[in-house]
Amino acid sequence: MTYKFQIGLRPQWTLASEGDADPVPLQDMLALLAAIDASGNIAGACRACGLSYRHAWGVLRRFEGIFGTALLITNRRQGTQLSPFAQRLLWANRRIEARLMPTLESMASELQEELARLLPESGPHLRLHASHGFAVESLMQRMGGGAGLELRYRTAIEALASLERGECDLAGFQVPLGEFEEPIMARYAQWLHADDYLLIHLAVRNTGLFVVAGNPKHIHGIADLARGDVRFVNRQIGSSTRYLIGLMLQRANVSIGDVQGYESNEFTHMAIAAHIASGMADTGVGVETAARRFGLDFIPLVRERYFFAIRRSALETPAMRELLAIMRGPDYLGYVGQLAGYDTRDTGRLQTLDEAFS
Template sequence: MNDSNGKDPGGTFRVALRPGWWLDGDDADGGIPLKDVLALLAAIDATGNIAGAGRACGLSYRHAWGVLRRFEALFGVPLLVTHRRQGTELTPFAQRLLWANRRIEARLMPMLDSLASELQEELQRLLPEGKPHLRLHASHGFAVEALMQHMQGHAPGLELRYRTASEALAALDAGECDLAGFQVPLGEFEPSMLAHYRPWLHRDDHLLVHLAVRNTGLFVPAGNPKGIHGMADLARPDVRFVNRQTGSSTRLLIELMLRRLDIPVARVQGYENSEFTHMAVAAHIASGMADTGIGVETAAHRFGLDFVALARERYFFALRKDTIEQPAMRALLGVMRGSGYRDFIGQLVGYDASETGKIQTLKEAFG
């Protein structure tokens, strides 16, 4: 892993962690990084030719070929297939390499972002001008990720931990964070999901901030080759499923939907195979390792997958009532209600930002 520093508009450093690949070898001092060849392969996949890929990566045509030839020699297999007058495409090995990298990034980036946020806050507390930051615990999602980006440069800032909704709400109840993210499906499964959260949500103590409404459903390869149209298809022997991790709200929703159809989880091929983010589920399916999985529509769109809608979910931040007037909380709400953030959320495929930043009691939100 590499860590890098930058400056945000507020003049404080920012810590970032990124996944990296190296090829180990007896003659390699510290290993051979794959960063350049992976970027080049991704660009070739997008542009269909080496010249355009080289320009996208800031490399000359000759240098780009040099990178490719070097790694073809290291792997012992070709990476490209060139068709006369039809451009260049990746070999199956290169395609698998590129998809493996996309899966790794989708799986690791939320964890690395959370660790980077934790490290940054630890270091900033040691600075003379260091101020306490708001602590947000939430499951990974596009609206949460965007909020962290829009909070850059705003004092006092936001410290993030990616946790399941249950873990986040338990942390709020224990005073270990200031905001806890959780999602609730609209409709018939809302009461069961609220019952699951009830030990940590208290009407007398908590308020809710509405983040967004999002579409959740099945991801399937483009064209839906296996004709997967609903949860009942998960019981088919020819359908391979990839789940979300134990304890996640999405996994609980999956269990509720299967229970309604009287489908035992043992009948779902791949039920115990899990990923930690919507993007990781999408990458898993796009790389051919599964036929379907469940997540938010944005992730399906970004990986070129088809989407079968199953539910609309409201995503909230819970907070203690006595913190709502704190300057730090008002600053956060100002960002959430600002046009920049709301417009960004509104353009995410499958997201609705019409009530972003709205304050509600639990009774107002759920009756």
């Protein structure tokens, strides 16, 4: 299906001040603060945002008046820096984007497919249910102009159950290499039938602990989560990463009751990274790419293989052939291959369950 349009959803903060009839959107101000934080000066931020110097100062002064506090700290030797208030505001925006974007992308994909089916030139499409990840996100972007790919972000268990019920065409799931492979596969076993399904290898990725740059708490492994001075942020209930964390804690003889923050919930690797980078936790578990994007240090724990499960009968459909061609193409392989911690040597490879887990 060739799309003539692309639907997207984005979160937006608004600010209502006393005496104002309408809330004021914070989007331009937050973009400007992010550019100042990245460039270290207002002139560079103006170029990045396409704003005049005068207009940029107007935006800043307006919101400083509304908030009643400074947003910038100017020092001749150190350049322009965000005030603690502005830093907290910017980190709140980064956390909410990391937390909400998968949900919004899934909703936008659903609406796009509903509308596309009403068009006269509507063609075949695929339904993908998978946990949020960088390789999945990139695949979605590259299929936007070709065969339709309708995306729902789900946990691995939810995705595999959807495939069993016929509610999707591809179900994404990850399996760690090594000692945790067997218990994870046992968790998936009731939905993975060797006679009915094939696997498409997506990538191998590094999963480990995120810590603040420089590792000031000297966190070195899972056993450190039991320390009283370590605040942990966990993935959501039902996710494979949360289940893996439980297995690793069990191996390390650490009770979940001793882990400060074990009952917390975040839904993506980027949300875990943003949570830690903003100072709300000391460590969490996710893929290496997310840690690097937020300037965090990374302590590797396991290597994971990520697969799409498909029905054997779906392999020769035009949409599935196009998806495999994109996955095996140089553009997609080049992008995923440069992601920190990702290995694409087997990307696009078809395997039986016996071949993958002999």
